[in-house]
Amino acid sequence: MKGSKIAVITFAMMLMPALQSHGQFSNPAPLSATTISQENLIQPAELARMLRPGAAGRPVVFQVGSFVMFQQAHIPDSGFAGPGSQANGMILLKKFSAPLSKKQLIVIYCGCCPWNHCPNLGPAYKELHDLGFTNVKVLYLANNFGDDWVAKGYPVEKGQ
Known part of the structure; x- marks a missing residue:
């Protein structure tokens, strides 16, 4: 034997x-951000409008990049769902999205690097669709979160 x-x-x-x-x-x-179709992208100005106090149709927002980046600055009320390119990120994304309606508007973002190099958005976007979510948008940050969100004066929070 x-x-x-x-x-x-x-x-x-x-x-x-x-x-x-x-x-x-x-x-x-690897699934890159460039695999996400244009109709599934949301521009920073549009998301900032949706996040204003009292705005109707407020989305659930998840950051799918690094925790260090999330601690430095993130979109207010967004949740850290872990890096989309890593297994632990997919576990967190499943956990945090599980109680949501499959029709809930979810916006994911990363901003770790230029759009065409981001390793996190493609896998996170695919995972949410594989879980049955039908209203997922991806925040289009051409350069990175600092240049395309923070420097433009959109709201941020720091820390956890």
């Missing part, structure tokens, strides 16, 4: 390079 397990493991190890070259066990291509 022991020898047969070793033979199976050895055989699998010999096959691994061939399987990897055909994509069988390779990591999936």
